[in-house]
Amino acid sequence: MRRYLTFLGDCFRLSLVGDWRYHAWMTALTGVALGGLYAYCHQLVHGLVTTGMTDQVSWGMYIANFTYLVGLAAAAAMLVIPVYVYRNLHLHDVVIFGELLAVSVILMCLLFVTVDLGRPDRFHHLLLRFNFPMSMLTWDVIALNGYLLLNLHICGYLIYCAYCGRKPTRAFYIPFVFVAIAWAVSIHTVTAFLYVGLGGRPFWNSAIIAPRFLASAFAAGPAFIILTLQVVRHFTRHKVSNNALFTLRRIVQVALLINVFLLLCEVFTEFYADTRHVASAQYLFLGLHGHHALVPWIWTAVAMNLVATTLFMLPASRALNTLNVACVLTIVAIWIEKGMGLIIPAFVPSPLGEIVEYQPTLHETLICLGIWAFGLLVYTILVRVSVPVLAGDVTYARRRSTHPRADAAGPAAHGAAALNNAPTP
Amino acid sequence: MPGDDSHPAPGGTPDGGVPVSRRGFLAQGAAATAGLAALAAAMSPLRHLKDGDLPSAEEFLQKHYHEMTPADKERALNRIREQVRRRHGVTPTVSDPPPMDGVEFVYGLNISRCIGCRKCVHACVAENNLSRAPEIQYIRVLEMEKGSIDVESANHHYDSDQVPRPDKWYMPVQCHQCADPPCVKVCPVGATWQEPDGITVIDYDWCIGCRYCEAACPYWARRFNFAEPTIPPGQLNPHIAYLSNRPRQKGVMEKCTFCLHRTRVGRLPACVEVCPTGSRKFGNVLDPNSEVHFILKHKRVFVLKADVGTLPRFFYYFDERGSRYHEPIAPGPESGPLPEGA
Numbered sequence: 001m002r003r004y005l006t007f008l009g010d011c012f013r014l015s016l017v018g019d020w021r022y023h024a025w026m027t028a029l030t031g032v033a034l035g036g037l038y039a040y041c042h043q044l045v046h047g048l049v050t051t052g053m054t055d056q057v058s059w060g061m062y063i064a065n066f067t068y069l070v071g072l073a074a075a076a077a078m079l080v081i082p083v084y085v086y087r088n089l090h091l092h093d094v095v096i097f098g099e100l101l102a103v104s105v106i107l108m109c110l111l112f113v114t115v116d117l118g119r120p121d122r123f124h125h126l127l128l129r130f131n132f133p134m135s136m137l138t139w140d141v142i143a144l145n146g147y148l149l150l151n152l153h154i155c156g157y158l159i160y161c162a163y164c165g166r167k168p169t170r171a172f173y174i175p176f177v178f179v180a181i182a183w184a185v186s187i188h189t190v191t192a193f194l195y196v197g198l199g200g201r202p203f204w205n206s207a208i209i210a211p212r213f214l215a216s217a218f219a220a221g222p223a224f225i226i227l228t229l230q231v232v233r234h235f236t237r238h239k240v241s242n243n244a245l246f247t248l249r250r251i252v253q254v255a256l257l258i259n260v261f262l263l264l265c266e267v268f269t270e271f272y273a274d275t276r277h278v279a280s281a282q283y284l285f286l287g288l289h290g291h292h293a294l295v296p297w298i299w300t301a302v303a304m305n306l307v308a309t310t311l312f313m314l315p316a317s318r319a320l321n322t323l324n325v326a327c328v329l330t331i332v333a334i335w336i337e338k339g340m341g342l343i344i345p346a347f348v349p350s351p352l353g354e355i356v357e358y359q360p361t362l363h364e365t366l367i368c369l370g371i372w373a374f375g376l377l378v379y380t381i382l383v384r385v386s387v388p389v390l391a392g393d394v395t396y397a398r399r400r401s402t403h404p405r406a407d408a409a410g411p412a413a414h415g416a417a418a419l420n421n422a423p424t425p
Numbered sequence: 426m427p428g429d430d431s432h433p434a435p436g437g438t439p440d441g442g443v444p445v446s447r448r449g450f451l452a453q454g455a456a457a458t459a460g461l462a463a464l465a466a467a468m469s470p471l472r473h474l475k476d477g478d479l480p481s482a483e484e485f486l487q488k489h490y491h492e493m494t495p496a497d498k499e500r501a502l503n504r505i506r507e508q509v510r511r512r513h514g515v516t517p518t519v520s521d522p523p524p525m526d527g528v529e530f531v532y533g534l535n536i537s538r539c540i541g542c543r544k545c546v547h548a549c550v551a552e553n554n555l556s557r558a559p560e561i562q563y564i565r566v567l568e569m570e571k572g573s574i575d576v577e578s579a580n581h582h583y584d585s586d587q588v589p590r591p592d593k594w595y596m597p598v599q600c601h602q603c604a605d606p607p608c609v610k611v612c613p614v615g616a617t618w619q620e621p622d623g624i625t626v627i628d629y630d631w632c633i634g635c636r637y638c639e640a641a642c643p644y645w646a647r648r649f650n651f652a653e654p655t656i657p658p659g660q661l662n663p664h665i666a667y668l669s670n671r672p673r674q675k676g677v678m679e680k681c682t683f684c685l686h687r688t689r690v691g692r693l694p695a696c697v698e699v700c701p702t703g704s705r706k707f708g709n710v711l712d713p714n715s716e717v718h719f720i721l722k723h724k725r726v727f728v729l730k731a732d733v734g735t736l737p738r739f740f741y742y743f744d745e746r747g748s749r750y751h752e753p754i755a756p757g758p759e760s761g762p763l764p765e766g767a
């Protein structure tokens with residue numbers, strides 16, 4: 001127990017130390033996050049009128065970002081599968097970054113859902129009267145929190161073992177890894193079912209949404225990790241081989257192809273049959289009765305998707321620069337497609353045929369940015385802490401020998417000061 | 426993340442081994458203070474919270490409607506009476522009329538008669554204490570093109586001073602009180618449910634404002650309080666009920682309740698009462714002598730969007746006079762003369 005407290009204390013201290021770039025980055029993120037908090041406090045006082053949502057378009061940016069991030073969160077599983085199932089050892093030393101990413105992204109998801117609530121003060125009603133299994137939202141609550149706990153356990157356990165300088169017991173984490181893989185698929189599926197299950201929204205009420213959702217997540221997630229790993233290896237001593245990156249590239253390749261194929265299937269069904277159900281898709285791709293707020297967005301996404309797919313297919317993407325461009329394109333394209341492109345059109349036109357367009361407000365945008373900044377902040381701290389611990393630079397034994405008395409977690413300023421000595425060999 | 430232990434980073438100094446300096450300590454103190462100040466500034470909008478914005482301990486602890494004992498309910502009704510008195514300056518009668526045995530309400534709308542005057546819309550607003558700003562209305566009257574029942578070609582914003590317009594027909598839409606309501610199914614906290622008399626209600630004190638039900642409803646019948654609802658002084662209807670027209674709060678969902686505070690004590694919904702053309706019919710479908718029973722049995726009846734399969738208790742019908750598909754029908758309370766022969 002005491003050792004665990006020391007561990008937490010050390011992690012806390014580690015997170016406060018870094019060079020000026022680390023501090024600048026963290027300060028900037030904190031600033032943006034606080035900006036989001038400011039806007040959210042406004043929203044709390046005045047209600048959701050501070051957003052661009054209406055009775056016609058009753059979900060907006062919050063749920064759009066939420067949907068996209070659920071996809072990203074499964075990236076962890078994408079890394080884990082080759083390592084544990086196919087024993088592809090290139091990826092072994094990077095799995096933990098995927099899992100840490102999952103933890104921070106799920107936190108963001110939970111925040112996005114919370115800011116979307118009209119009455120966050122009644123959150124406890126979920127615990128008191130849980131409409132399970134009828135409501136898909138309750139399934140999602142379970143899926144997301146379960147995934148959060150699983151990943152927290154897996155990476156927390158591995159990091160703590162490294163801190164204690166002992167070898168992790170396989171029985172304590174391998175079963176969880178396999179559960180987490182299945183669970184990762186479930187968080188997508190359940191989130192897709194959230195929308196698919198609504199018979200009154202023809203745009204969502206299609207079986208292809210869940211598979212498309214999986215395909216795009218399998219593309220955006222690993223693409224995000226490819227970029228993250230390069231940042232990690234640039235700024236820390238952690239070794240990440242190019243082979244690991246190229247294994248990920250293969251995953252993205254396949255996922256992107258499937259994604260584009262499914263998109264084609266959907267577009268064909270909607271537009272060739274040209275039934276009344278096409279209205280939302282028409283609004284998204286072509287505009288409806290003179291309203292076309294989403295048209296430039298979706299075509300940007302389609303173009304980016306196609307360019308990214310081509311780049312990933314070409315041998316040119318074996319060069320890191322090209323690969324990075326392709327990754328950025330993929331991430332942005334899927335953010336548009338799986339965020340705004342999936343949520344907003346379902347509400348336009350409304351079930352009574354009314355066309356009301358959605359325009360996010362400044363407040364809403366600030367809150368979204370704030371949550372993104374918070375997520376990045378958490379991720380940076382997690383990576384910052386885990387790299388030296390996993391490398392064996394910060395261990396319990398080492399700490400006892402250099403600082404025999406200071407191992408109870410102290411208050412912030414103390415902790416930070418003490419740390420300056422801690423990792424000294 | 427350079428700076429970790431002794432790894433020298435370009436442009437940065439390694440932290441390892443530097444003893445705690447007084448200056449460093451002060452700097453950390455300053456950083457912590459600045460951080461706290463920024464946090465306080467970020468949370469500063471909260472000072473505009475009014476008394477009523479935060480739930481009182483009693484509201485916070487209030488149980489779900491289904492779990493309240495009679496004493497709990499009594500307390501909740503008293504609290505509501507107090508709150509309304511404080512905020513609106515009138516002492517209301519607060520009730521919680523139970524559903525009646527052997528009653529299932531249905532609603533019929535005669536589209537051959539409706540002229541689209543929107544009187545029902547405004548009667549509903551007044552009766553149910555709907556917010557005037559931002560404007561909330563439960564009933565939406567669609568001006569339909571001749572030859573189409575497709576709502577997408579409907580006009581929502583026609584001028585009701587100029588009705589009925591030639592070559593148009595009018596189709597009011599409100600909550601259809603579905604027998605298989607998707608809105609109830611999706612609510613994560615069970616804040617909305619179907620009562621034994623067929624009315625789907627919301628416990629405004631339980632709703633968490635996720636708006637999932639609003640996305641699920643195929644008839645666009647639910648309304649969300651995006652801001653604090655307002656009712657001008659003197660315009661509050663003081664006869665209120667827990668599950669229907671009591672004043673709502675910011676951040677919760679609401680919807681048509683077939684005026685259950687009236688209909689459960691034998692009166693008609695406000696929209697039925699006000700309609701100048703008699704297009705609106707309401708009653709107990711289980712009563713074989715009721716008008717709605719007669720209409721359902723003998724008239725041409727359809728439901729909107731039958732394809733979504735939610736089994737509405739709200740139907741549309743039309744008069745057969747002049748229709749090629751007539752058949753002899755018994756004279757009913759409103760059907761007038763017998764249709765002419767073939």
Ligand code: SF4
Pocket residue numbers: 599600601602603606607608609625641642643644645646647680735
């Ligand atoms: S019309 Fe909409 S709100 Fe009314 S019961 Fe049906 S689904 Fe629910």
Ligand code: SF4
Pocket residue numbers: 611612613614615616617627631632633634635636637638639677678
């Ligand atoms: S908005 Fe309220 S009533 Fe509707 S689903 Fe959410 S909690 Fe239930």
